[in-house]
Amino acid sequence: MKPRLLAEGCATRLAGPLLFLKRTVDVGLNEAVEVSGADGRTRLGRVAAADIDTLTIEVLESTAGLALSEIVVRFVGEPMGFALGPGILGRVFDGVGRVIDGGPPIPARETYPIEGLPWNPVARDVPRDFIETGVSAIDLMNSLVRGQKLPIFSGGGLPHDRMAADIATNARLARGAKGDFAIVFAGMGLPHDSAEFFRRRLEQGGALERTALFLNLAADSSTQRLLTPRYALTAAEYLAFVEGKHVLAILTDMTNYCEALREVSSSKGEIPSRKGFPGYLYSDLATLYERAGCIHGSGGTLTQLSILTMPSDDITHPIPDLTGYITEGQIVLSRDLDRRGINPPVNVLPSLSRLMKDGTGEKYTHRDHPALASQLYSAYARAVQTRVLAAVVGEDGLSEADRRYLAFGEGFERNLVNQAGARSFAESMDAGWRLLKGLPHAELTRLSDEQIARCLSRA
Amino acid sequence: MSMAAIRWISGPVLRATVQGSFFLRECVRVGPKALLGEVVRIDGDEITVQVYEDTTGLKPGTLIEGEAKPLAIRVGPALLGNIFDGLLRPLTGIDARVRPGARAAAPSRLAFSPARQVGDAIGGGESLGELRPAAGRALALLVPPDVAGELVSIREAGEYDDVTPLATIRTADGRETGVAMSHSWPVRVPRPVARRLPMREPLVTGQRVLDALFPVALGGKAAIPGGFGTGKTVLLEALAKGCAADVIVYLGCGERGNELAGVLEELPQLVDPRSGRRLMERTVIIANTSNMPVAAREASIYSAITVAEYFRDQGLHVALMADSTSRWAEALREVSGRFGELPGEGGYPAYLSSRLAEFYERAALVETLAGTRGSVTVMGAISPPSGDFSEPVTSHTKRYVRAFWALDVKRAQARFYPAVHPLQSYAENAAEFAPWWNENGNTQWLELRRRFLMLLDEQSRLERMAKIIGKDALPARQQLTLACADLVNEAFLRQNAFAPKDRVAGPAKQAAMMRIIGRFIELATQAVAAGLAPDRLARLECLRPLVRMGEEIGNDEPEKFEAVGAALEAEFHALIPTPEKRDEAAAAG
Ligand SMILES: Nc1ncnc2c1ncn2[C@@H]1O[C@H](COP(=O)(O)OP(=O)(O)O)[C@@H](O)[C@H]1O
Numbered sequence A: 001m002k003p004r005l006l007a008e009g010c011a012t013r014l015a016g017p018l019l020f021l022k023r024t025v026d027v028g029l030n031e032a033v034e035v036s037g038a039d040g041r042t043r044l045g046r047v048a049a050a051d052i053d054t055l056t057i058e059v060l061e062s063t064a065g066l067a068l069s070e071i072v073v074r075f076v077g078e079p080m081g082f083a084l085g086p087g088i089l090g091r092v093f094d095g096v097g098r099v100i101d102g103g104p105p106i107p108a109r110e111t112y113p114i115e116g117l118p119w120n121p122v123a124r125d126v127p128r129d130f131i132e133t134g135v136s137a138i139d140l141m142n143s144l145v146r147g148q149k150l151p152i153f154s155g156g157g158l159p160h161d162r163m164a165a166d167i168a169t170n171a172r173l174a175r176g177a178k179g180d181f182a183i184v185f186a187g188m189g190l191p192h193d194s195a196e197f198f199r200r201r202l203e204q205g206g207a208l209e210r211t212a213l214f215l216n217l218a219a220d221s222s223t224q225r226l227l228t229p230r231y232a233l234t235a236a237e238y239l240a241f242v243e244g245k246h247v248l249a250i251l252t253d254m255t256n257y258c259e260a261l262r263e264v265s266s267s268k269g270e271i272p273s274r275k276g277f278p279g280y281l282y283s284d285l286a287t288l289y290e291r292a293g294c295i296h297g298s299g300g301t302l303t304q305l306s307i308l309t310m311p312s313d314d315i316t317h318p319i320p321d322l323t324g325y326i327t328e329g330q331i332v333l334s335r336d337l338d339r340r341g342i343n344p345p346v347n348v349l350p351s352l353s354r355l356m357k358d359g360t361g362e363k364y365t366h367r368d369h370p371a372l373a374s375q376l377y378s379a380y381a382r383a384v385q386t387r388v389l390a391a392v393v394g395e396d397g398l399s400e401a402d403r404r405y406l407a408f409g410e411g412f413e414r415n416l417v418n419q420a421g422a423r424s425f426a427e428s429m430d431a432g433w434r435l436l437k438g439l440p441h442a443e444l445t446r447l448s449d450e451q452i453a454r455c456l457s458r459a
Numbered sequence B: 001m002s003m004a005a006i007r008w009i010s011g012p013v014l015r016a017t018v019q020g021s022f023f024l025r026e027c028v029r030v031g032p033k034a035l036l037g038e039v040v041r042i043d044g045d046e047i048t049v050q051v052y053e054d055t056t057g058l059k060p061g062t063l064i065e066g067e068a069k070p071l072a073i074r075v076g077p078a079l080l081g082n083i084f085d086g087l088l089r090p091l092t093g094i095d096a097r098v099r100p101g102a103r104a105a106a107p108s109r110l111a112f113s114p115a116r117q118v119g120d121a122i123g124g125g126e127s128l129g130e131l132r133p134a135a136g137r138a139l140a141l142l143v144p145p146d147v148a149g150e151l152v153s154i155r156e157a158g159e160y161d162d163v164t165p166l167a168t169i170r171t172a173d174g175r176e177t178g179v180a181m182s183h184s185w186p187v188r189v190p191r192p193v194a195r196r197l198p199m200r201e202p203l204v205t206g207q208r209v210l211d212a213l214f215p216v217a218l219g220g221k222a223a224i225p226g227g228f229g230t231g232k233t234v235l236l237e238a239l240a241k242g243c244a245a246d247v248i249v250y251l252g253c254g255e256r257g258n259e260l261a262g263v264l265e266e267l268p269q270l271v272d273p274r275s276g277r278r279l280m281e282r283t284v285i286i287a288n289t290s291n292m293p294v295a296a297r298e299a300s301i302y303s304a305i306t307v308a309e310y311f312r313d314q315g316l317h318v319a320l321m322a323d324s325t326s327r328w329a330e331a332l333r334e335v336s337g338r339f340g341e342l343p344g345e346g347g348y349p350a351y352l353s354s355r356l357a358e359f360y361e362r363a364a365l366v367e368t369l370a371g372t373r374g375s376v377t378v379m380g381a382i383s384p385p386s387g388d389f390s391e392p393v394t395s396h397t398k399r400y401v402r403a404f405w406a407l408d409v410k411r412a413q414a415r416f417y418p419a420v421h422p423l424q425s426y427a428e429n430a431a432e433f434a435p436w437w438n439e440n441g442n443t444q445w446l447e448l449r450r451r452f453l454m455l456l457d458e459q460s461r462l463e464r465m466a467k468i469i470g471k472d473a474l475p476a477r478q479q480l481t482l483a484c485a486d487l488v489n490e491a492f493l494r495q496n497a498f499a500p501k502d503r504v505a506g507p508a509k510q511a512a513m514m515r516i517i518g519r520f521i522e523l524a525t526q527a528v529a530a531g532l533a534p535d536r537l538a539r540l541e542c543l544r545p546l547v548r549m550g551e552e553i554g555n556d557e558p559e560k561f562e563a564v565g566a567a568l569e570a571e572f573h574a575l576i577p578t579p580e581k582r583d584e585a586a587a588a589g
């Protein structure tokens, strides 16, 4: 490591997160710094701009309590990094990778830059290994594969935490065993009780010792929130691509992250784009979400399951909108289904798994799976459309076929989406076939004659 | 060589004090890693530079070197079958992580046989001989478009690498220039052509909804706007695999790394039925994923179109797929913001529209400088915020493209793919392609296209009405219209990009399907006029095979289409058995 440089008494101005220094040391852009004041606390920061006379430091934690005359800046000499080594599972860190569980420090082997260089697309393997989550709306309709980035689009008060915790504890590879995954959990602006809920659920599921928790709580600095997913993903990449593990990273709540980004951007005086978010929100989110996948020859994989609460349940809001453009699909929870007691309240129509096409079918799940899912989608879309019609003209104004679709829609929500406990993939398939039996066979145009004869004529 | 030293740096933008002279848009190398950059502003002895790579570690005092030429890429035959970053530097043979810094492709070797002789007068863009790659089609050794004169030396047949000069040309001013298999060309300058040709031929895409309803011209331009998950990428990939072009340039601009990995895995395994060669051999992939430096994303679109023009100049038909032009526009916006330019509509710089126009203007069907016929067809995806087509990138693009393939969220949610909305999409002057279809075995193309479009238009009107009064309350003729429109959608427009037989529909298959569906509409109209209840149509035996024929009958099985058609005739014949009835029907029809 390079020798550390110190700057004392050089601070000339402090404006929000930005600290201006007389340039007395020869440091480069984006290098990490530690800023401390009379209060003795060190705050992380980085060199955001430099000219001949001045350095601009972006302080990535709260600047409250700093006085210009007492500021001491230590220059690390390289970009912000996270020193990692074996034994990070079972441990708890704060939002910037410091151990907070009272245990010993991590025996670091190497320091990894938290920004992570972009993966070369040539080094990526196409993700294909089907993960059984036990949730029919996912396994059957929007299959998750190892190395995918799939967010849950939710709303305040909907059971996304429970769903994510269930997936984390139940997820297994096809024909695999529970516990196939190491878990990295990043909480951003998380209320204390949610953090506690996750910890307890993981403990009950026996998953805590294979989990590394990174906690930036609601009471912690919002600026620090921008670093939390970067530290967590650096740890996740280390576990996956250095230690060769299959890692499931849970990031929650991305909305808090984006709001912190908006806050910091506006305090820097940047020109806002949609809804006050900076114009680079897409690129910034991409630097997080793209850190998932399968890297050729590394042995491990990194799957991302992030949770995002849609402001005012609005899927067109910039946060879900830009997320949906980057991630490989989305699982959308619906307040309406939740109110009607459907659990998990997954609205399958706007939900999507882009990688489903690569990880389902003969070689991965079942040869009829893609056609069955497509047929269920088509029928359910028609059922929902018919519902709108029925609301206007009344059920009597509907044709016989339309009435069957209405019944199908009800059944689909009650008996397929809704589930009491985890379902095996085979059980999910059976539930799907059972529902299709209620529809006129001639209209099942997404299925071949052979599939209809084989799968629907059985009792 | 001009030099400069950094005075100020922040993100991808720096200002530097110069020694020597720089010109606007000059390419520069920054610091010890020789990061690529471009001069974007000159003010006295200070230049502003946009750097195309991660600037971590740069500091005041760091040196910058001028290259004395604009940002340029090396184009040549060896590009085919490979993948590059936005500045056309190879991505194969490097680390799993893309590090900033200079990188060049290792020279590749090809067989050359000369076709011109010493003493010949050589024009810019002409061919000096044939190049034979180990895999793929033969290409020409092209003289750069801006070099012309007398051939003073040329190597004999043999195998050479693609950077060594194989010939020397003495230009009018007496200077001698070496010509290698590959040459350098500035990305922001369109390559010259002899002349532009009128476009009367479609680029056959293999996608029924596009070829039949919204065709794009060979040398034309199309836009594919759609919210997230509506199928832009899958459609572009389907076109890259199935369209009838000689060369594909696939640009992943600000999109996912996994998608490019998918293309890279799949194309080498697929065979182009037209040439019998691996699809990868006709493809160049350019990748600037969403997490790569944003400034390079801005440049990548120019790299891509320059590569496309190079292959056009070889006398080939090139299709360029750009996914997505919105990410390019956003990069433009982001970089413009860093320069402190005044933002216009949607925060984009005021020159967004003219930049879009310049880009799409480079699509054309041309006579090349060498006298051959070549084309670049551009198909660009647009990712409008919130899926709202009134935003600046969509609305400006609309002014420059002739084909507009609007993807619809509703269709995508019902997993009806491709989710091209038949009423929001359009193709200007589609009728001009009728003669081409006539010559290529689809004599009813124009008539059936009109009939299908009318049905779809009427369907949306009737459905609105049905929402008020109920479907059953509609008169028989209107119920018939709904049934026929349904059939056009389900049996013809829907096309599964992942079903082996449905992936690509060739012209003959499309013609057969159009004809059968057209015939069904005719017969059903007669039958209903003769008194058949419209809901009886849904129970016809012949209907299911009709709806499934896209997925179940391949391009090379015309006899099966015959069988579907025959079954259709027979069943209707039985429905309207007596001559009196048929006469009645004919009179009504
Ligand atoms: N033509 C098609 N055939 C079958 N499935 C499709 C088709 N187009 C899209 N899909 C499905 O929709 C998903 C999203 O499509 P994609 O092209 O990635 O959307 P976009 O690029 O518009 O965000 C794909 O992963 C695929 O499952």
Ligand SMILES: [Mg+2]
Residues within 6 Å of the ligand: B232, B233, B234, B255, B323
């Ligand atoms: Mg896409």
